[in-house]
Amino acid sequence: MVTYKLTTPISEEDARKLRVNDVVYITGTIVTARDQAHHRALQFHKEGKELPINFEGLALFHCGPIVKKEGDRWIIVAAGPTTSTRMDIFEDEFIQNFKARVIIGKGGMGKRTTDAMQKYGAVYGAFTGGAAVLAAKAIKSVKTVEWLDLGMPEALWILETEEFGPLTIAIDSHGNNLFEDIKNKTEENRIPIYRKLGIQK
C-alpha cells in the first residue's frame, strides 16, 4: 500500500500508477455528479453540445451535497458519498468521452466500469460512507455550480479541495476490483463459518 497526494489535473500516467489498496488524497478540482448529471452529460456529448466543464484529469464525486447560500457564496454543509452502483450504466462512456481520472463514491462499481478504467486509465476511490464532516472539511470552496435546474443534489458542484480523502483505491486501471475480491472471499468463507457454528449444509 502506498499513499499518494495528487493534484488535478491528474494525468493518465499518474492514474495508472495507482493500485488497489493504495490511499489517495486529492487537491484541486472535484466535481459532484449523480444519475441525472451523468445522463445529461452523455446526452450533450451525443448531440455534440459543449459541456460546462472539461472533466479531463479531474475527479468525479458520486455525491448529492447539502449546500447553503450565504450572501452570494455557496457553503458545503455535508458531502458524503452516495452508492456508486447506480452510475454503473453511465460510467464507462463517461470515462471514455470525458477522461475523468478518479471516480469517488461508496460501495464500488461493476465490471463495465472496471473494464473502462483499464482501457482508458482511471481509478475508483472509495470514500468512507457517511463521513460527511470529514469530506466537507477538505472542501475549501465551491468554485461554481452548473445544471442547478436538476436540483441541489443532482447538480454539478465544482469544488476546490485540499487533500480530499482518504480514498482507498478499490478499482485500478489494471483490472483489479477490491470490492469484487472481497465479495468472492466472503463467499468462500461462508461454508467454513457454517461449519464452525455447527450448521449442516
Added chain:
Amino acid sequence: MNLEETVENVAVNLLRFAVTELPKDVKEALQKAYREETSEAGKTQLKAILDNVELAEKTRTPMCQDTGTIIFYVKAGAEVKHLDKIENALRKATRRATTKVPLRPNAVDPFKQKNTGDNTGRNIPYINWEIVAGDTLEITVLPKGGGSENVCTMGMLVPGEGINGLKKFVIDSVIKAGSKPCPPNILGVAIGGGSDIAMKLAKKALLRPLDQPNPDPELAELEKELLEAANSTGIGPMGLGGKITVLGVKIDYAVRHPASYPAAVAFNCWAARRATARIYPDGNAEYLTHKLR
C-alpha cells in the same frame, strides 16, 4: 412544570446530541476496532470514521448526512400526568430540530413521493411506548439511517431447525448486506413472538450499550459466537476487507407459537446514534448518554 414544553426542549437536545455525538460505548468500540483491525484498507476506513466522529462532535454538525428516520422510545411512569401531550411535544421537537440542528428532511409520502420537509408525517416520528411504575419519564431517540435499514431481514424460519436456523439466518444476512450498511455494524437479533414482535425486539435491542453483555449467560454466549462468526466473513470496514465487520450483537426474544420461528435482524451502521434523558416531576432532566452542552 409544563410537561409538553419540557419534553419538547429535552427532545430537541436529544436529537442534537444523538446526531452530532456518538454514545461513549460506540466510540470506544470504534476505537477498539481501529486498534484490532489488521487490514490496511479497513484501518484507513476506521481512522476516517474516528476522525469524522471527532470533527462532528467538535463542530456540532451531524456526523452523517443521513440523519435518519426519527424513532422514540418512551418509558412513561404511571404517575406522570398529561401523557397525552407527549406525542405532540415529540413531533414539535422533531420539526424544530430539523431546522435548528439541522437534520436532513427524511420523511417522504410513500404514495405521492413528496417529502414533508420536516421529518414528520403519518406515524413518524414513531413512538414506542412502555408504561412503568413511578413518576419519571425516560425518553430515548434513535435516528435510524436508511442505508443500514435497507438490509434488515425478517424470516419465518423452520422451528425444527432451532437455533442453528437462526445462526444461519444471521450470517446469511450479514454476507448479503456486504458493504451496503456502512460496516462496522451493530446487529439487533430477535426470535419469537411473531413477525412484528421479532423485528420490534431486534430494533429495541440496538439500544443496549455495547459494553453491556446480555444478562442471560446463554444468550451472552450466543452473542459472542455470532459476533465472531460475523467477523470471520472478511467483509471488514466499509466492505473493503478486514476482520471488523460487526461491533456487537444484541439478542432478545419472546416465546413463540409452536408452529412458528420468527427471526429478525436489525442492522445499525457505525453511526449508531442514540440519546436518552430522564425527566423528573420537578421538570429537571438528566441526560444519561451525553453531557449537556
